[in-house]
Amino acid sequence: MTQLLNRILPLVQKPARYTGGEYNEIKKDLADVRVRVAFCFPDTYEIGMSNVGMRILYGVMNQMDGVWCERVFAPWGDMEEQMRQHDLPLWALESRGPVKDFDMIAFTIGYEMSYSNILNMLRLAGIPLRSSERQGLHNMVFAGGVCAYNPEPLADFIDFFCLGEGEEITPEVLDLYDRAKAEGWTKEAFLLAVSKIDGVYVPSFYRHEYAEDGTLEAVVPLVDVPAVITKRVVEDLDRAYWPTKMIVPSTEIVHDRANLEVFRGCIRGCRFCQAGFSCRPVRRKSADVLFRQAKETLEDSGNNEITLSSLSTSDYRELKELTDRLIPYCAQSKINLSVPSLRADNFSRELMEKLQTVRKSGLTFAPEAGTQRLRDVINKNLTEDEILTTCANAFSGGWNNVKLYFMLGLPTETDEDVLGIAELVYKVIKTWKEHAVNKKRGLRVHVATAYFVPKPHTPFQWEKQITPEEYLRRCKLLKDHFYSRSIEYDYHAPDLSRLEAVMARGDRRLGEVILAAVENGAKLDGWDEYFRYDLWLDAFRSCGVDMDRYTTRGYSDDEILPWDHIDVGVSRGFLLRERDRAYEAQITPDCRHGCAGCGANKLLKEVSCDA
Template sequence: MIKKEVEKILQYVQKPARYVGGELNSVVKNPDEVALRYAFCFPDTYEIGMSHLGMKILYGLVNARDDAWCERVFAPDTDMEELMRKNNIPLFALESGDYIKDFDIIGFTLQYELSYTNVLNMLDLAGIKLFSKDRTELTPIICCGGPCACNPEPIADFFDIVFLGDGEETTEQVLDLLKYCKENGLSKHDFLLKAKDIRGIYVPSFYEPSYNDDGTLRELKPINGAPKKVKKAVVADMDTCYYPDKFVVPFINIVHDRAVEEIFRGCIRGCRFCQAGFTYRPIREKSVETINKQSKALIDSTGYDELSLCSLSTSDHSCVNEMLTSLIDWTAKDNINLSLPSLRVDNFSDELVEKLNMVRKSGLTFAAEAGTQRLRDVINKNISEEEILHTCTKAFDNGWTTVKLYFMMGLPTETMEDIEGIANLGMN
């Protein structure tokens, strides 16, 4: 429900639908009937945050519990933030319109380093003290997770706990613990002492840093019985792991406005530049049966006419052809566009092309990464220029009119010759 003070300023912002909630499949509960309120914060605008699969998974996971209510929070754009500050309106959650400073747990997903300052700005806008040491009450617990949490030290002073690795099982354990601490009148310190024993949970305040003369970190000394090394949480079985059967459907266009099915985590490749390849290992696949069942449920509950298969390298699924056959059986009949991002140049097989020719064509994306063979060898991207050109030719010969190639700039040992190679390869 939109608060009156928020409703009054919406007429002055560019996209008011970012801030009103009420979308199809959004979850509304009675706050008096839940033990925990969770604000899931994406430190960027609505259109970007609503495209994030991790938020969709954890939003559904928490709301599947009878004792908890997860609501979405996004960074307001500059026009909305200016009006909120001018009218003393704190940061609020979309589902209820309530101010998040009164929630029990506030979680941020860290997808890229440039969002770090947005995290602090959102906490400030919410009226919450920035430093963990200054927040002495049990709630709200301020936490973070995501790929950038693999090195949380630059922002460790601001978070009470950090989620490392997969978040599904760890989130459940943290919520159970916080509920127990609230019901038994335990303190924030008591909560942190117990949280440190959960695999995948890092408590920054339980480590004392020491530094070298040049200011670099020498040691993080554990205290209060904290482990010397924190092991990341890993979901072992993707078939039994929670996955939502519905997504919130936005009122406005977002970056990735479609149904998304995660088909596996991890990657069989060893590209040296790829943070995600190391962060999400080991590789864990979903079965074809699970992929098909979950995909159908999402299309039925959202009304989307496009299904994207999500992974670090879609065509590396061990049963990719069987999977596509299963999906095509119903997507072609229902006129659903099947999108396969993150394809490998070196396994774009004739059989895969044959399967893709049976569905509505979308764009193809291949990651070449570097413009010269020398630099591709340096980063362990084991594809040749001949393979790149052969794959693009095969795509054009089979009816595709566009092919997208990904390249990176700033790789180690890069020279201007490598940069020029990007243009040269594109012109071939």
């Protein structure tokens, strides 16, 4: 008789994402395995398999003797329905074994709107959701990723968090678990021991106390654990593990290509950007190592495309050396080299032209704000001149498609700033009229505005989010000033960003809310097909938690923030200084023009910050 999963597969969309069996998938003999890790990505296969962090840690864990790390993704709604109907618990791809049979369950969390998926995946696996309901070492749930920098909304569900980069901390944690399992430790003994590993945060060892007005009053360690937990970083990226034998999906994923990370950290300091601050300090990787890894990855995977990734690839010091070697190699092997997030500087323009010989991609800018004043406030150092010059070059080179991304609701934003977006767009259209070589094909300017979400560990971490009504008013104001038929304007409903803002700066009181929402059916919130704002509003109402507390209220700077006991390297003093400069519309030059003293270099012992 055909097994249950195979009987269900014909009934769901894209069944190949549920079977595993891809090239370079790692299988081990269970007889040799002491620690089974179910590595869960709280979104679909197509998203999760595009995630570089997951690829790295999959390799890191499977390199370990006695450890088998397998992948688990969130099922799409049609599959979930079949699973519930047939009582089929969530499984891992490699062995097809049920997740509840695994020793450890790891989540990588990069997006606040995947919190419901974490709980839903545990539920589909048949694992108790609350940490306190799981006894013993079996099914130990831990998590990492950028969202772990404010772990509190998930504190009730995750046994411990690993903060920062996972290459080194993950083997330390797994070795400890291996020993604990062999020696039959209790869960408490393991958690106490794991809390001694640098970068590990065990939420159940801390009590959060709230004042009568609802603000956080104290975070009290209940046992001998550090008062502040500092994230981990890898110092020498040249020697760090990099997966050159990547799993090659047999079905199309979002980023269906090889991916090479050229450096870590960011020298820019855009004041709204969480990654820009929380991924510091800057650590280099040499062009030699990168070229070798690119070649190995491409030869091994057979991919016909490779992306050079980082937070700002133009700032990679050896970009010229690397591309001088990669461009001829890729051209000869008919491989498309893509270099996203290039800045509008001269070298990048030249590079864009060279890359064109392989394939021409679109032109995208993220000025984020419409006026120079507001761009100075957010320290987005992209001038109107740079945008228009790059556009002029591109238009005379035959491009006729531009995407422009902005945010609405940035601190200090006025209607003048909003209308500045319309003005900038008209200047782009005017530039096209002056420089386009083929006007018959017309111009498309795609404009998108997002609703600003203040994030922890940024200079804007204390800011108020504007109300959804005010956001929509600004969208409409902008829309009313777009007259040209060349403009396509997209703005999202504010619901998702409001919820994202709540989760991003939330505290432990949100645990109840997430649980209630998931019990009412919340899942796949990042997908329009599934996002149900009403379920969330009901959950907040029934738990008596006020969303505005986390959004429009803002945080005062003498208040304890829910993430104050998490240290990502950048100091609070620096963030406050940056906030004050923002209010004065003072830019802070990038780190290469002089160290601004963010403090993240204290995380390095062997090397210094390479900004």
